[in-house]
Each structure stands twice: as structure tokens, then as C-alpha cells.
């Protein structure tokens with residue numbers, strides 16, 4: 065049986081994290097006007113991932129994986145939240161630096177008066193579930209590092225927005241125990257200089273693997289970008305090659321590849337992604353992560369057993385800020401009682417079914433990978449929440465930028481996108497001021 069899930073007036077909602085997901089969750093839930101929203105942020109500023117931390121050894125639990133020279137890999141013209149365009153007043157380029165994105169998030173926060181909802185330097189240590197007068201509540205234990213004090217507060221709902229780029233996924237590569245060269249995860253990559261004149265093997269050719277390979281090649285003697293989709297070694301430019309994936313590591317920096325060829329390297333850089341991690345959810349929350357799938361979540365968002373707990377930003381390979389916006393508008397509509405949820409059993413069964421299907425194809429770990437399916441997902445949420453829909457122009461620009469990023473990983477950021485409407489053709493792309501829209 066479907067459930068209309070209405071939280072009463074004046075309910076208290078805790079949001080964990082003041083990155084992009086936590087900020088838009090705070091805005092959309094506060095804007096309903098019925099809920100008391102409080103955001104807990106471990107750091108002393110907003111922005112999460114977009115805060116560049118040069119020295120990770122001195123920071124607390126949250127460590128940003130941002131690197132010094134990073135520029136966005138998506139055009140800023142499509143990156144912004146729905147009510148706050150990321151326009152040229154922030155930066156003229158379509159692919160600005162991380163600092164510009166951070167400035168955007170700070171402006172967003174000021175513009176919508178979100179600062180008053182955020183408690184900085186408050187690290188959420190524990191969340192546990194309890195039953196009170198027949199309703200589920202959440203006890204949130206916070207450590208306030210300014211006052212050096214622990215507090216416990218009770219909430220009617222909890223929105224988890226702690227990000228998922230802090231716990232590196234380290235693959236088990238045979239030989240890594242005796243490999244005598246440094247093995248570093250991209251999470252700790254900050255600048256190319258330490259790789260000067262070195263022979264570097266990079267494992268993984270996702271966005272970070274490709275981007276970092278091109279950065280490092282400016283100073284390294286050689287960069288070998290190893291990944292599963294490459295069958296034979298190919299030279300990409302003078303000191304950058306693409307290679308099959310790594311099979312095992314030997315002593316003295318020898319790396320064996322899937323095509324049985326070898327590399328001699330000075331350092332191995334793992335660009336192998338991250339794992340979901342919710343160290344503050346205790347067992348009473350009944351949340352687990354198996355093979356990089358968060359369970360049990362309905363629509364990758366709402367705890368299927370206890371819908372007053374939700375997770376914003378789980379999907380990967382997406383247009384993040386707009387998708388977080390759609391998720392939290394939908395969440396607000398659910399908590400306000402405007403959208404029905406299926407019964408708990410139905411929500412659990414739906415996720416289980418989707419996972420079983422992927423398991424049968426051997427790709428369960430890609431459950432939260434969206435890519436093409438993000439458009440239908442966002443449009444469905446927009447429809448349910450009765451909000452603005454995602455425009456065809458945004459989708460077209462995303463797809464065009466992705467295509468060109470793949471084709472020209474070093475040049476794609478020179479392009480400038482202009483969107484002037486919502487239709488599929490209402491955008492242009494310029495290169496050296498020449499219109500190159502297909």
C-alpha cells in the first residue's frame with residue numbers, strides 16, 4: 065500500500081555536511097517554511113570538495129580530493145543549481161578553476177541566507193535510530209571542535225550529505241606488498257611537481273585518471289595510463305601512452321600488463337575511485353554498503369525502511385548540482401505530504417530487483433552509475449515534485465562536452481558554451497570565438 069508521508073509542522077531536520085548537496089538540501093527544505101533545518105559541517109566553511117586543502121596531513125576527518133590546478137570538467141553554464149545560474153559574472157570561461165566554483169557556492173549561500181542554518185566545526189560522530197511515541201526519531205551526536213564539547217540532539221529527519229570522494233578505493237593488485245616503489249591514490253594528488261622526471265604508471269582512465277595524466281606529463285619523463293578498455297599500447301603524445309590494465313607488480317618497479325608487456329616505473333598512481341562511507345551511522349540505522357551499493361535506498365535517495373533518513377548525491381556520472389536540486393525538491397515534496405511513497409516492502413523489493421538484474425550481468429558495483437539514465441531520473445523527480453523540468457539544451461550541452469572531452473582531453477576546456485533557451489538547439493559552442501556547433 066502506498067504511504068503518504070507527511071512530517072508535521074515544526075519538525076526538526078538535521079543535514080550532515082555543507083557541500084553542494086547539503087546546501088541545496090538546506091535551501092529546498094527550509095523554503096517549505098514548515099521545518100526547522102540545521103546543517104552540521106565539520107569544516108569552518110562551506111563547499112566540501114571544492115575547498116582545496118594543500119596539506120592533508122593537518123586536516124581533520126574530511127579531506128578534499130581537490131588538486132591545485134583543477135578546472136571543472138563540465139561547462140559551468142550547466143553546472144549551477146536551478147534558481148542560481150552559474151553565469152559569466154563568476155568567470156568568463158566555461159571551465160573555471162575550483163576556486164571559482166567555491167566562490168559560486170559561497171555566493172549561493174549568501175544569496176539564500178543559508179549561513180544562519182549552518183553550525184560550522186561540528187563533526188557528526190554518531191547517528192542512531194529510536195522509537196518515540198510510535199514514531200521514528202534520530203539521535204545525532206555532534207562534536208563541536210570550537211567549544212570542544214560533545215552534544216546529543218534529537219531530530220525527526222536526517223539528510224545525509226557527507227559526499228563520497230574521501231575514502232579511496234584501493235584495488236587488490238597482486239605484488240603490491242613487495243612492489244618497492246610508492247603507490248599513491250589520486251585522493252592525495254595535489255600538484256604535478258613531485259612527479260618531475262619520473263616514470264609514472266596511472267591506473268584508471270576515468271575523469272581524474274585522464275586529467276591527472278595530462279597534468280603530470282608536463283613534468284614527468286613518461287606517463288603510462290593503464291586501463292581495462294585498452295587492448296594494446298598506444299602512444300598518445302611524446303611522453304604519454306595508453307596501456308592495458310595492470311595484472312601484477314614485481315620488485316624493482318616492474319609492472320606487468322594484461323597484454324603480457326611490462327613497464328618500468330618509479331611510482332604508481334591509482335585513479336581507481338572512491339567508496340561510499342557513513343562511519344557515523346550506527347547499526348540501528350540499518351544502512352550497509354556492499355560492493356559499492358548503498359542499501360536500502362529508494363530512488364537512490366530515501367531510506368526504504370525509515371524514510372525520514374535520506375542520502376543526497378549518491379549517483380555517479382551525473383550533472384551534480386542540478387541533480388542534487390531535483391533530489392531535494394522531491395524530498396521536500398515527500399516530507400510535505402505532496403508525493404506518495406510506495407510501501408516499505410515495495411521500495412525494498414524495487415532496489416533488490418534492480419541490484420539482482422545488475423548482479424546477473426556482473427556489474428552490481430555500477431548500481432549508482434547513472435550516465436544516460438540521469439535525464440529520465442531528473443525529469444521524473446521534477447514531475448513528481450511539480451517543479452521546473454530539466455531543459456533539453458542542458459542535456460545537449462552535457463553530451464556535447466562529454467563527447468569532446470573524450471576526443472580532445474587536452475583541448476576541450478578551450479571551448480565556450482552559450483545557452484540561450486531551453487530547446488535542444490538553443491545553445492552554441494565557440495572555439496577561438498568561431499561557432500563550431502554541429
Ligand SMILES: Cc1cc2nc3c(=O)[nH]c(=O)nc-3n(C[C@H](O)[C@H](O)[C@H](O)COP(=O)(O)OP(=O)(O)OC[C@H]3O[C@@H](n4cnc5c(N)ncnc54)[C@H](O)[C@@H]3O)c2cc1C
Pocket residue numbers: 080081082083084085086104105106107110111112113114126129130131134135136137138143186187188189225226227228229272344376377383384385
Ligand atoms: C576531483 C573532482 C573533480 C570534480 N569535478 C567536478 C566538476 O567539474 N563539476 C561538477 O559539477 N562536479 C565535479 N565533481 C563532483 C563534486 O564532488 C560534486 O559536484 C559536489 O561538490 C559533491 O558535493 P557533496 O555535497 O555531495 O559532497 P562534498 O563536497 O564532499 O561535501 C561533503 C561535506 O560534508 C562534510 N562532512 C562529511 N562528514 C561529516 C561529518 N561526519 N560531520 C560533519 N560534516 C561532515 C564535509 O566536511 C563536506 O563539507 C568533482 C569531484 C572531484 C572529486
